[in-house]
Amino acid sequence: MVLDSLKKGLRDTLKRLVGASTIDEALINEIVKDVQRSLLISDVNARLVFDVSKKIKERALNEQPPLGLSRKDHVVKILYEEISKLLGEEKPLPFKPNKVNKVLMIGIQGSGKTSATAKLSRWLTKHGYEVGVIGADTFRPAALEQLKSMCSKINVEVYGEDSKDAVSIVKRGLEYFDNKIDVLIIDTAGRHKEESSLLEEMKSIYDLVNPELVLLVIDGTIGQQCYSQAAAFHKAVPVGGIIVTKLDGAAKGGGALSAAAATGASVMFISTGERIDDLEQFLPTRFVGRLLGMGDIKALLDMARQLEIEADEKKIKRITSGKMTIDDFYYQLEQVNKMGSLKSLFENIPGLSTAVKEEDVDVMEEKVKRWRYIIQSMSKEERANPDIFNASRIRRVARGSGSSEKDVKELLTQYKRSKDIMKSVKGRAMHGLLKRFGFGK
Numbered sequence: 001m002v003l004d005s006l007k008k009g010l011r012d013t014l015k016r017l018v019g020a021s022t023i024d025e026a027l028i029n030e031i032v033k034d035v036q037r038s039l040l041i042s043d044v045n046a047r048l049v050f051d052v053s054k055k056i057k058e059r060a061l062n063e064q065p066p067l068g069l070s071r072k073d074h075v076v077k078i079l080y081e082e083i084s085k086l087l088g089e090e091k092p093l094p095f096k097p098n099k100v101n102k103v104l105m106i107g108i109q110g111s112g113k114t115s116a117t118a119k120l121s122r123w124l125t126k127h128g129y130e131v132g133v134i135g136a137d138t139f140r141p142a143a144l145e146q147l148k149s150m151c152s153k154i155n156v157e158v159y160g161e162d163s164k165d166a167v168s169i170v171k172r173g174l175e176y177f178d179n180k181i182d183v184l185i186i187d188t189a190g191r192h193k194e195e196s197s198l199l200e201e202m203k204s205i206y207d208l209v210n211p212e213l214v215l216l217v218i219d220g221t222i223g224q225q226c227y228s229q230a231a232a233f234h235k236a237v238p239v240g241g242i243i244v245t246k247l248d249g250a251a252k253g254g255g256a257l258s259a260a261a262a263t264g265a266s267v268m269f270i271s272t273g274e275r276i277d278d279l280e281q282f283l284p285t286r287f288v289g290r291l292l293g294m295g296d297i298k299a300l301l302d303m304a305r306q307l308e309i310e311a312d313e314k315k316i317k318r319i320t321s322g323k324m325t326i327d328d329f330y331y332q333l334e335q336v337n338k339m340g341s342l343k344s345l346f347e348n349i350p351g352l353s354t355a356v357k358e359e360d361v362d363v364m365e366e367k368v369k370r371w372r373y374i375i376q377s378m379s380k381e382e383r384a385n386p387d388i389f390n391a392s393r394i395r396r397v398a399r400g401s402g403s404s405e406k407d408v409k410e411l412l413t414q415y416k417r418s419k420d421i422m423k424s425v426k427g428r429a430m431h432g433l434l435k436r437f438g439f440g441k
C-alpha cells in the first residue's frame with residue numbers, strides 16, 4: 001500500500017508501546033522519537049514533525065485517560081488523532097443535486113491531470129453521479145485522443161474540438177452538457193507555474209466556468225515541495241481540493257500529503273497507480289487507521305468514546321450527591337468554559353443577568369483563570385482528597401502556580417461552598433441546569 005515505510009515505522013512504534021510494561025516519560029520520549037523518525041523518512045517537513053511530536057508528547061504526558069481506558073490505549077488514541085490531523089481535515093465533495101457541478105482540473109505538466117480526470121470520472125460514476133468531460137488542453141499533442149481513449153473505456157462522454165482556443169472550447173462544452181449531467185470535469189493544459197500566458201488562460205477558464213470545485217493535481221513524488229507548488233497555484237485561482245498522484249511507491253508520500261494539507265486545501269483524492277481504478281478518496285482518519293491497523297484502532301476509539309460518556313455521567317452523579325472532588329470542581333469550571341464566557345452563561349440564565357454586575361463577572365472570569373493554574377499545581381492526592389490541605393501544602397501550591405496563599409485558600413473555600421450547595425436542594429436544581437446545557441445526559 002501507499003506509504004509502506006511510514007506504515008512499517010508506525011506499526012513498530014505501536015508494537016513497542018503495546019509491549020511496554022509501564023507508560024512513563026522515558027517511554028513516551030522514545031515513542032515520540034520513533035514517530036519523528038518515521039515521519040522524517042517519509043519526507044514530512046521538519047517543522048511539521050516538530051509540531052506534531054510536541055503535541056503528541058504534551059497530550060500523552062498531561063492528558064488524563066478517561067476512567068477505564070488504559071494509559072497505553074490512550075496514547076494510541078493520541079497518536080491516531082494527531083497523525084490524522086497532520087494529514088489534513090476531511091472535506092466533503094461540494095456537489096449539489098439537480099445541477100451541473102463543475103470541476104476544474106489544474107496542475108503543472110505531467111502531474112497527472114488527464115489520467116486523474118478519467119479516474120475521477122470513474123470514481124464518480126461508481127458513486128452514482130452522471131459525469132461528462134471537456135478536453136481543454138490545446139497544447140499537448142494528442143491530448144484529446146488520450147482523454148477520449150481513457151474515457152471511452154468507462155462510458156464517459158468527452159467534449160473536445162480540434163481548435164487552439166481553449167476558452168471557446170470550454171464555452172461550447174458547457175452548452176453541450178447543459179442540464180444533462182451531475183458533474184462536469186474540465187481537463188486543462190499542463191503548465192509551469194511561472195508561465196504567465198498559460199496562467200492567464202487558466203484564469204479566463206476559471207472566470208468563464210465559475211467552478212464548484214478547483215482540483216489541483218500534484219505529483220506526489222516531489223514530496224514536501226508540494227507546498228510551494230500548491231501555494232503558487234492558489235495565488236492564481238482558489239484551490240478547493242488537491243489530488244496527490246503517483247503515490248504508488250513514492251517514498252516521499254508523507255511529505256506530499258502533509259505539505260498539501262498544510263496549505264489549508266484538503267487532499268481529497270490520492271492516485272496510486274496508472275490503472276483507471278487507482279484513485280481513492282482521501283480521508284485522513286481512515287487512512288491513518290489503516291496505517292496503524294484499523295480493526296483494533298476502531299474498537300479502541302469506540303471504547304474510549306463510551307468511557308468518556310460514562311465518566312461524565314459518573315462525575316455529574318458524584319458532584320450532585322455532594323461527594324465532589326477538586327477534579328470534579330475543575331471539571332465544572334472547564335464545562336463552564338466550554339459554554340463560552342461566564343458572561344454569556346449568566347445572560348442565558350433568566351434572572352441572573354440583572355442580578356450580576358458586569359464588573360463582578362469580569363473579576364470572576366479572572367479568578368477562574370487563576371484557579372485553573374492553582375488546581376494544575378495540586379497533586380493527584382490533594383485533588384481527590386482536599387481535606388489534607390495544610391499550611392505547607394497551601395504554600396507549595398501557591399508558589400507552584402504563581403499565585404498567593406490567599407488565592408489558594410479562597411479556591412478551597414469556594415470548592416467547599418460549591419460542594420455544600422450541590423448537596424442541597426439547589427444542587428439538584430443545578431443538576432437539571434447542567435442537563436439542560438447538554439451535560440450528564
Ligand SMILES: Nc1nc2c(ncn2[C@@H]2O[C@H](COP(=O)(O)OP(=O)(O)OP(=O)(O)O)[C@@H](O)[C@H]2O)c(=O)[nH]1
Nearest residue numbers: 109110111112113114115190245246271272273274
Ligand atoms: N505510477 C503512476 N503513474 C501515474 C499516476 N498518475 C499519472 N501517472 C502517469 O503520469 C504520466 C502523466 O500523466 P498525465 O495524466 O498525462 O499528466 P498530465 O498532467 O495530464 O500531463 P500534461 O497534460 O502534459 O500536463 C502518465 O504516464 C501517467 O500514466 C499514478 O498515480 N501512478
Ligand SMILES: [Mg+2]
Nearest residue numbers: 113114137143
Ligand atoms: Mg494532460
